[in-house]
Amino acid sequence: MKISMDIELTDIPGQLVLALKPVSDLGGNILSVLHQRDKKTPSGRIPVQLTLEIEEQGLDRLVERLKERDVNVVRIGKERLKESMMVLLIGHIVHTDLGETIDSIDSTGFAEVVELSLSMPGVDKKSSASVTLSAIGKEELKEALNILERTVSKKGIMIISSI
Amino acid sequence: MKTKPKLVRISIIGLGNVGRGVAEVIRRKQEEITRKYGINLKIVGVADLPGAVVDENGLSEDAIRKFKSGETAEDMTTLDMIKDVEHEIVVETTPTNVENGEPGLTHINTALESDRHVVTSNKGPLALQYGKLMDLAASRGKELKFEASVGGAMPIISLVNDNLAGNGIISIKGILNGTCNYILTRMREEKLPYEHVLKEAQERGIAETDPSNDVAGRDTAVKLVILANSIFDRNVSYKDVEVSGITGITSEALKLADDAGYVIKLIGEVDGGSSGECLKVAPRLVPKDDPLNVEGTLNVATIKTDLAGDITVIGKGAGPIEAASAILSDIIGIYAF
Ligand SMILES: NC(=O)c1ccc[n+]([C@@H]2O[C@H](COP(=O)([O-])OP(=O)(O)OC[C@H]3O[C@@H](n4cnc5c(N)ncnc54)[C@H](OP(=O)(O)O)[C@@H]3O)[C@@H](O)[C@H]2O)c1
Numbered sequence: 427m428k429i430s431m432d433i434e435l436t437d438i439p440g441q442l443v444l445a446l447k448p449v450s451d452l453g454g455n456i457l458s459v460l461h462q463r464d465k466k467t468p469s470g471r472i473p474v475q476l477t478l479e480i481e482e483q484g485l486d487r488l489v490e491r492l493k494e495r496d497v498n499v500v501r502i503g504k505e506r507l508k509e510s511m512m513v514l515l516i517g518h519i520v521h522t523d524l525g526e527t528i529d530s531i532d533s534t535g536f537a538e539v540v541e542l543s544l545s546m547p548g549v550d551k552k553s554s555a556s557v558t559l560s561a562i563g564k565e566e567l568k569e570a571l572n573i574l575e576r577t578v579s580k581k582g583i584m585i586i587s588s589i
Numbered sequence: 590m591k592t593k594p595k596l597v598r599i600s601i602i603g604l605g606n607v608g609r610g611v612a613e614v615i616r617r618k619q620e621e622i623t624r625k626y627g628i629n630l631k632i633v634g635v636a637d638l639p640g641a642v643v644d645e646n647g648l649s650e651d652a653i654r655k656f657k658s659g660e661t662a663e664d665m666t667t668l669d670m671i672k673d674v675e676h677e678i679v680v681e682t683t684p685t686n687v688e689n690g691e692p693g694l695t696h697i698n699t700a701l702e703s704d705r706h707v708v709t710s711n712k713g714p715l716a717l718q719y720g721k722l723m724d725l726a727a728s729r730g731k732e733l734k735f736e737a738s739v740g741g742a743m744p745i746i747s748l749v750n751d752n753l754a755g756n757g758i759i760s761i762k763g764i765l766n767g768t769c770n771y772i773l774t775r776m777r778e779e780k781l782p783y784e785h786v787l788k789e790a791q792e793r794g795i796a797e798t799d800p801s802n803d804v805a806g807r808d809t810a811v812k813l814v815i816l817a818n819s820i821f822d823r824n825v826s827y828k829d830v831e832v833s834g835i836t837g838i839t840s841e842a843l844k845l846a847d848d849a850g851y852v853i854k855l856i857g858e859v860d861g862g863s864s865g866e867c868l869k870v871a872p873r874l875v876p877k878d879d880p881l882n883v884e885g886t887l888n889v890a891t892i893k894t895d896l897a898g899d900i901t902v903i904g905k906g907a908g909p910i911e912a913a914s915a916i917l918s919d920i921i922g923i924y925a926f
Contacts, residue, residue: 512849512874514842543848545841554841556849584837586846588874589762589856589881 427482428457430503430562434471436496442474448491454480460535471498507538507560509567513574515555517583519544530577537561537570594623597924598676600634600641602667602696603683604657607710607737608635610909611680611916612653618917626925634670639663641670667692671699678920681709682912687811687827690714701725701733708919710737710912716811716827719818734919735819739812740765740888742911743904747922749820749892756894758820760860760867763881763890765812767906768796768803769835769855773872774884777843777852783836795886806834806855806870813857817868821861831869838872846874852882 435441442461449456460475467473480488489499519527528539541558559574561567571587578585599615601608615630623629634643635653640663642648642656655661664670671679679700683693693711700707702725709715714722715735726733736746740763749758764770768790775786787804790796802808810830817823835855846853851874860867875881880901883889888906891899905911 512851514845514853514874516837516839516842543845545845547839547841552837552839554839554845556845584833584872586842586853586872586874588851588876589858589879 427485428477428479428507429485430501431476431478431499432501433474433476433492434467434469434498434500435474437466437470437472441472441497444495445474445492445497446476448488448495449476449478449480451491452480452484452488454478454484454488473500503562507540507562509562509564510540510558510560511567511571511588512556512558513571513588514586515557515578515583516586517552517578517581519553519555519583520546522581522583527574527577527581527583530573531559531570534566534570534573536563536566537573592627594627594629595924596631597628597678597920598631598633598645599678599680599920600636600643600670600674600676601632601680601682602636602641602671603681603711604635604637604653605682605684606909607912607916608637608680608682609653609657610913611682612650614910614913614917616650622921626921628921628924630920633676634674636663636667636670641665641667643670643674645675667696668699671696671705672703676705678706678708678923680916680920681707681711681714682916683711685711685811686713687716687807688713690717694718697722697733698725701729701731704729704731706732706734706923708732708734708737708916708923710735710916712738712808712811712815715818716814719815720824732923734922735815736919737912737915739815740890740902740904741767741906741908742914743888743890743902743906744915744918745816745890745892745902746819747918748900748902753892753894753897753900756896758861759893759895760858761816761820761890761892762856762858764854764883764888765857765890765906766803766806766809766855767886767888768800769806769809770883770888771795771886772804773835773838773843773853773855776838776840777847780840780844782840783838804834804836806832809855809857809870813859813868813870816857817859821859823861823866823868825868829868831871833871835872850877851875852877854881856881 457477540560544555546553631647642664690713694714810832817825854875856873857870889903891901
């Protein structure tokens with residue numbers, strides 16, 4: 427299960443590593459860490475946003491272990507990316523910097539490309555791809571689609587979205 | 590006690606597929622219509638490119654055929670017939686022209702100015718001058734009806750205006766071009782490339798020799814404009830539509846869609862405009878179990894309403910008798926309801 431978690435660390439070096447360790451101990455995977463050293467909470471703690479993949483059963487134990495390490499867990503968002511949609515792309519998808527196309531979504535922080543299948547019939551022929559976008563909410567998903575539309579239209583790629 | 594049926598005299602401008610279809614269905618249904626609706630339909634004039642033939646006692650099937658084949662010459666110009674021959678309804682079925690609307694625009698204007706009702710299948714004049722034409726009709730106390738122009742036999746204009754009266758219409762989404770639907774259906778079924786299927790469609794008479802109006806989405810766009818203006822009371826023209834067609838669709842894309850439980854359809858979408866006005870024609874992913882997933886040359890539209898929820902209609906979008914069916918119901922609608 428994918429979850430997002432807002433935690434607060436004490437302002438002592440080495441706290442982040444300490445906080446992340448239980449995740450891997452419990453068989454989870456860290457997907458992203460947003461560590462804002464310059465922002466402090468009124469109580470002088472440092473806020474960190476985590477996105478991680480962990481078995482549902484492991485979540486309670488993770489929270490316990492974080493507390494044991496003096497890490498405040500202020501918010502847990504289950505299924506952070508809960509809205510998804512598939513779109514198709516047709517055109518010279520790979521040779522127009524596919525990495526950048528995907529990045530335009532992933533860099534938003536609220537949406538990601540979670541799946542991509544590519545069909546390339548021949549070198550000089552157009553490829554087709556199905557792309558699944560996920561986002562934290564309906565509005566964000568719409569915005570992600572807008573961003574993707576703008577990105578690919580500059581590259582002469584056709585986009586087919588769902589009704 | 591039976592009252593005498595009301596005489597309704599009709600002229601048909603444009604003796605092509607649809608115009609001749611109208612003549613045929615009137616002939617076929619004449620008695621039934623008189624019996625059911627108390628009106629006696631009589632074709633008193635027909636016009637084609639060379640001009641018009643008229644007969645105030647009614648033109649026979651044979652007279653119309655002879656005129657069409659050039660065996661008999663015209664009696665007068667088309668505009669003279671519209672103006673001077675006594676009749677109630679002008680049926681306008683000349684070719685659609687979205688550049689300037691002609692010759693249909695002049696025919697319709699002349700007919701309304703001569704105080705005749707107009708029933709048309711011609712999209713051009715409506716897509717370009719909907720507001721002006723409706724104002725003219727209203728100022729003359731005449732009807733201008735156009736059910737056949739969108740979706741052929743599939744009822745949509747009168748469905749919304751009559752049967753769904755009282756509902757707020759939120760949006761309409763649909764497949765309004767049978768040729769595109771046929772091509773996409775065959776590409777998916779046979780896993781064949783676009784060019785191949787287009788050729789097959791042309792050989793079968795489903796796509797025209799110059800298919801660009803259909804496959805580039807322009808025909809769908811024109812129909813969408815008619816819906817936007819007539820149902821959503823918007824004031825838009827063809828140039829306001831965001832259009833992309835189906836020429837770029839690959840069989841690989843159809844396969845990817847299929848794997849994920851979708852089909853690709855050319856969808857026209859229009860809404861009332863309160864939340865970000867939409868007026869768009871584009872290939873879209875349609876879930877296989879959605880009512881918009883209809884195959885072959887069929888047309889379909891889902892009308893989203895505030896009271897009735899979603900209503901979906903499916904029907905034959907083209908064909909002379911199918912279009913004539915919509916024209917006939919418009920004609921009857923002027924008198925019977
Ligand atoms: N076919 C359908 O299934 C369908 C469905 C819905 C709507 N429509 C619309 O209905 C209209 C007719 O379609 P259609 O398939 O019947 O087309 P069509 O077969 O091309 O018929 C048009 C007819 O109009 C005649 N015409 C052209 N200019 C004229 C003029 N200035 N005055 C009088 N007649 C003139 C043409 O004569 P010539 O042949 O000598 O040029 C032809 O006989 C079009 O606007 C079309 O978009 C068609």
